[in-house]
Amino acid sequence: GNSVTQMEGPVTLSEEAFLTINCTYTATGYPSLFWYVQYPGEGLQLLLKATKADDKGSNKGFEATYRKETTSFHLEKGSVQVSDSAVYFCALRKSGGSNYKLTFGKGTLLTVNP
């Protein structure tokens, strides 16, 4: 079946540091890949997505590239801010049909200190 593995946290960085959160997946076919972010006390929000190989999703300075050869979708940001402190979830959605189910990784807690 489908699965998502992301690096375990927590991750603690200083402001303006470089961020990488690794995510790899197992799926048949060509799934769509997502990163969701959950700020304290709020629901998950879509951060970025990519729907086919070599696509790069980007938003708010975050980027992730769909790498089919390595089945990866690592999240990166060049300079994190305190406001980026949140839990980040990598997820995939199987392609085709009317199945819109998301499969999530366990989440990675990021804390950015001033």
Add this chain to the structure above:
Amino acid sequence: GAVVSQHPSWVICKSGTSVKIECRSLDFQATTMFWYRQFPKQSLMLMATSNEGSKATYEQGVEKDKFLINHASLTLSTLTVTSAHPEDSSFYICSPRLETSTSEQYFGPGTRLTVT
């Protein structure tokens, strides 16, 4: 982005009682509702999918008689945990979806259930 509310945000109940969790999509109509469960430091696990006016489809291993889902309108869905036990203590998250070809899935802020 869309606004999704859940009520209550936190509830404590005694073992054997039932608890109802409400999920509302405040500014759009949700034709599909997903209910997730999240244990500490674990993934969100899909419990069931429901379409407005239809019976919910439960994932393997989820007891449909224990977790009753009602999706009677396009803006409201409820999850009732019946005869709750301590092992039902968890974080429950609803996720409404608007049925369009490019629709995004939105998430409620979650409800923390503690069964004593």
